Every structure is written in structure tokens, then in C-alpha cells.
Amino acid sequence: MISYLIKILKVKKGAYMKKCEGIYSLIGKVNHKSAIYGFELLKEENIHPRQMPLIIHLKKCEGCTQKELAEKMQVKPSTLNVMIGRMEKNGYIEKKQDEKDSRKSRIYFTEKGRSICEDGHKKFVMIQEKLQEYFTKEEQEELKRLLNKFCDCLDEQTEILKKERKEKSDA
Structure with missing residues (x-):
């Protein structure tokens, strides 16, 4: 499964990428489905x-x-x-x-x-x-690695935006 995802992520302009509009969109979809699942699990409480x-x-x-x-x-x-x-x-x-x-x-x-x-x-x-x-054990490890890399990327980009905003307000 993860190797399939990696192949998809490497595709620049495939039909699948157009459908889900990229990694960020796919992560959003996973987050949304996770929330729906969470609602169902926690409804009683x-x-x-x-x-x-x-x-x-x-x-x-x-x-x-x-x-x-x-x-x-x-x-x-x-x-x-x-x-x-x-x-x-x-x-x-x-x-x-x-x-x-x-x-x-x-x-x-x-x-x-x-x-x-x-x-x-x-x-x-x-x-x-x-x-x-x-997921196989290998797929789980690869998915964790990729998601951690994604988190690191978001942290880095957030810091860049904060720095740029600060520089604009100081100017």
C-alpha cells in the first residue's frame, strides 16, 4: 500500500494527482475521515x-x-x-x-x-x-517516516511565514 502511495506521490501530473490535488489535499482528506471515525467512536461519551x-x-x-x-x-x-x-x-x-x-x-x-x-x-x-x-510493518514504518517528514516541512514553512510576517511588520 505504502509503495503504491509513494508511486502516486512521485507522479507529477497523473489523473490520480488531479483527483486528490496533491499531498496537502490528501492529508486533509485523511484528517476529515479520521474525524468522522472519531465522532462515531466517541458519540456515546x-x-x-x-x-x-x-x-x-x-x-x-x-x-x-x-x-x-x-x-x-x-x-x-x-x-x-x-x-x-x-x-x-x-x-x-x-x-x-x-x-x-x-x-x-x-x-x-x-x-x-x-x-x-x-x-x-x-x-x-x-x-x-x-x-x-x-499495513505491513515496512509500510507502517515508511508511512511514519513520510508523515514525520511532512510535519517537519510544515514546521519549517510555518517558521518561514512567521519570520516574513515579522520582517514586514518591523519594516
Whole structure:
């Protein structure tokens, strides 16, 4: 499968490339289908797939501040605030005032949230296992390599854009 994808990616002007309009479009399609799959898996828990990164990061640093969590997740504090509000409303997380600094609040799972976290982790493992059934070990490694290369490319291009924007505003 991955060798087939590599052949497709090497084609400059094939019919398939016109159909999916390139790598970026294909990644977007995968992301969209992944979100649909996530919606179906998480429907019962009333969790949006985009909230899973919050659950995963909070599991790693329960009791952190909202600012710390936003930095770890690489999202705007306002975006995180909406997520936290919804999850708080659903009874999955709670904010508690910091004992040492009353200006800060820390975020914790409720028992219900801890249970959702465990269920989410099990479903994530299940997804990984199901997806791995479709690829050989070699294909999995090649796909990981290519996706990491894609991420590196996006990071590099983002930094270039930030630098150019800064240079324009300084001029």
C-alpha cells in the first residue's frame, strides 16, 4: 500500500494527482475521515474528537494550569477555554484554585472524566490495532517516516511565514 502511495506521490501530473490535488489535499482528506471515525467512536461519551488531545495532555499533566495546557497542546488559550468549558459542563473536568497562588486555577479530571480517559485510551489502542491490520510493518514504518517528514516541512514553512510576517511588520 505504502509503495503504491509513494508511486502516486512521485507522479507529477497523473489523473490520480488531479483527483486528490496533491499531498496537502490528501492529508486533509485523511484528517476529515479520521474525524468522522472519531465522532462515531466517541458519540456515546458526548466527547468531540478534537477534545481527545485535551484528555490525553491532561492525563500527562493533571493539575496543570490552563496556560500550561494550551502551550503543551499548541492551541490558543481561547480555543482551550471553550473545550474546557464544554468538558466542565459535561462533568469530565473541574477547575480548582491553586493552593499557593489564588490567581491560578488548576485543571483536574472528575471521576467521570477519569473513566472517559480510560475508555478513550482503550479506543485509541483499538484504532491503532485496526489500522495496523491494513499495513505491513515496512509500510507502517515508511508511512511514519513520510508523515514525520511532512510535519517537519510544515514546521519549517510555518517558521518561514512567521519570520516574513515579522520582517514586514518591523519594516
